[in-house]
Amino acid sequence: MSSTPEQAKVEAAAETEALVFEQPAAAGWYRIAIDAGAGHKTRGELGIRLGSAAGTAELLRLRLDESKQRQSVVLWVIPGDWRLQCVLDAHRKRRYRFSITRLPRWRALLERSWHVLGQLIKKGAARNETLGGLAAGWRYRGLRGLVDVVMAEPGSPHFQMAYRALMPPPDEPERQDIARLKAAGEVFARRPFFSLLMPAYNPDLELLEEAIVSIEQQTYRNWELCIADDASTDPAVRRWLEARAQRNPRIKVVYREHNGHISAASNSALALCQGEYVVLLDQDDLLPCYALHAVVDCLNAHPEARLIYSDEDKLDDEGNRYGAYHKPDWNPELILGQNMFSHLGVFERQLVLAAGGFREGYEGSQDYDLLLRCLRLAGHGAVRHIPHVLYHWRALPGSTARAMSAKSYAADSAQRALQDYLDACGYPGEMQPGPFPGGYRFQPSLPAAAPSLAILLPSPPRDWATWRRESELDAYPGQLSVLVAEVGPAQEASAAASDVRVVAIEASCGLAERFNRLAQAAESELILCLDPILRPQQRDWLGRLAALLYCDDVAAVGARIHDANKRLLHAGYVLGLFGSVGSPYETYPTESHGYFGQLALLRAASAVSAAGMLLRRKRFLALHGFDSVQYAQHGFDIDLCQRLAEQGYRVLVAPDIDLLDPVCDSRQRARQGWYWPGTNAPDSAAMQATTDDLQADPYYSPHLTLLHGALLRDPKPRIAMPWHTVQGGA
Secondary structure, three states, X not given: XXXXXXXXXXXXXXXXXXXXXXXXXXXXXXXXXXXXXXXXXXXXXXXXXXXXXXXXXXXXXXXXXXXXXXEEEEEEEOOOOOEEEEEEEOOOOOEEEEEEEEEOHHHHHHHHHHHHHHHHHXXXXXXXXXXXXXXXXXXXXXXXXXHHHHOOOOOOOOHHHHXXXXXXXXXXXXXXXXHHHHHHHOOOOOOOOEEEEEEEOOOOHHHHHHHHHHHHOOXXXXXXXXXXXOOOOOHHHHXXXXXXHHHOOOEEEEEOOOOOHXXXXXXXXXXXXXXXXXXXXXXXXXXXXXXXXXXXXXXXXXXXXXXXXXXEEEEOOOOOEEEEEOOOOOOOOHHHOOOOOOOOEEEEXXXXXXXXXXXXXXXXXXXXXXXXHHHHHHOHHHEEEEEEEEEEEEOOOOOOXXXXXXXXXXXXXXXXXXXXXXXXXXXXXXXXXXXXXXXXXXXXXXXXXXXXXXXXXXXXXXXXXXXXXXXXXXXOOOOEEEEEEEOHHHHHHHHOOOOEEEEEOOOOOOHHHHHHHHHHHOOOOEEEEEOOOOEEXXXXXXXXXXXXXXXXXXXXXXXXXXXXXXXXXXXXXXXXXXXXXXXXXXXXXXXXXXXXHHXXXXXEEOEOOXXXXXXXXXXXXXOOOOOOOOOOOOOHHHHHHHHHXXXXXXXXXXXXXXXXXXXXXXHHHHHOOOXXXXXXXXXXXXXXXXXXXXXXXXXXXXXXXXXXXXXXXXXOOOOXXXXXXXOOOO
């Protein structure tokens, strides 16, 4: 194709019900438009994918407005060897004209604002959701917050304000699959009894019926439904519930005399429960028919599990599924930033009783609070994740499924519950509001006597005075030293700098060996491996990194790295990304929240870059440091993080500690010995792990593609659906 990516336009005929337009994609903002032509209207759904010869990953799917001739979407596309594909699933064969136009940021902001304004003009749920999102953005960051909300990427909850993104056609079991699931449910070695707990207050009876039917359709049959009516003012509710309970003896209902809100109602329902496990369900949400089967399968595989959670998605007003959250496996730091447990939430009943049930005064986040108190009793090892969507959360007006700002008291309750958890566990620090509604930020405190810290530089900076000033060394409250590795006569320049210790090395030493020599020479409690060209963007960066290292079982903490245009270069590694190891979110704006806010929250990752990695020196030396034989120049940091994980330690990515790379030339950085994933391949054959290892990153869902760094849904997940694993499955 001869057209440039700055502005490519093409007209094509739809000979089938799918029309494909392909255009090479560079990083940037793009407008993707479809025009049905004069006198015609667009119909069907528009799927936008990023694809290459290796496969495709769906960025989003939009339902087209049948009242319009022309429609468009403006979104950020990250770079790579990719071709942007627009696939139209239409109801009629017709000629359509597609156009893809690259936009400057100001124009993208203008057009995205126009789309948001269109939602404000509409009446009903879309308008209320948009107002709530804008209000939340203004409350958190003023004008900057409004821009963040308007420019949200796919995967961000606020993206829904401008475009009604849909789920791809779901993979649902066929009739024969359901039969096999039912048969398999009868022969599990362990067949626990479940109590589904549902508080209700003036429910929409049609939606409540749908919720109950979704329970009755479960292929695993060993359950009861316990409903607490919280003194509904509509007399029809009690009559309906009484009739429904008569139709199915497994439905138990208690009628409260006085309205006590959701915590009190949940406790009333809990008193009815007799099951080994309690499953939380709202009065208008749905479960897929295989939800309980998947939980039983998990319990048979992990009998020690006491707390189980799954992936989830949402239902719009018309019952369409959207907003699937494919969660990572258990992440003890991410749970402090968001309620990633949430739906589907399964609790061992005796554990819930030991924790005291639901606490009144924490309404809106009562399940979050309950989880945290159960965690304190059971520990992180009792949690298991099922990587399948087992819960459909209905996004009704006023629901937190639409926007956390819909119930501001829920955010207040969550922050108090989190602070209670920290205090009860003895973690020094405080919880603060996060960068977006429903997100929270843990700010740990350093010990009273700050630990000694040594900064390890594998090569000297160009100018010591500038480096010292820009590194804000005087802001660290503890003893601080700087060690630098140098070759031959160049040592004299560094030796002239005060408080700098020079470690002589041979010219043949790679980065891994340089850091090892420096760590052996250091005498501090903590060591910071640092690329001397990087510049910290926060004055108190050293103290904040060090404080995170004192969280339980944390062995390493890494900073984020971005270029001069505030585009991310590194925010933690994902094993298997790009076929080896990669860093997601490359080129994303630093203010981006990322996939369901994870980029802006404290979280564990499989590995971080040694360009900005803080470690405990004794632990580093106990592992014999970096493997300088097999990974002399690249991959030594990833290898070390994996060895730490094997010993039960975690590696964290600090979301609010940024290091600036003023060079930002991937080819030049590679010549200097640094590897930014996604820009150049490691030269060590040892970096190529086995296929099984590549797909085993616990912090990256098997439903997300390994072909792209934008956390896009993989059309061919690396995990079988529950009905494919039973006897006779595909």
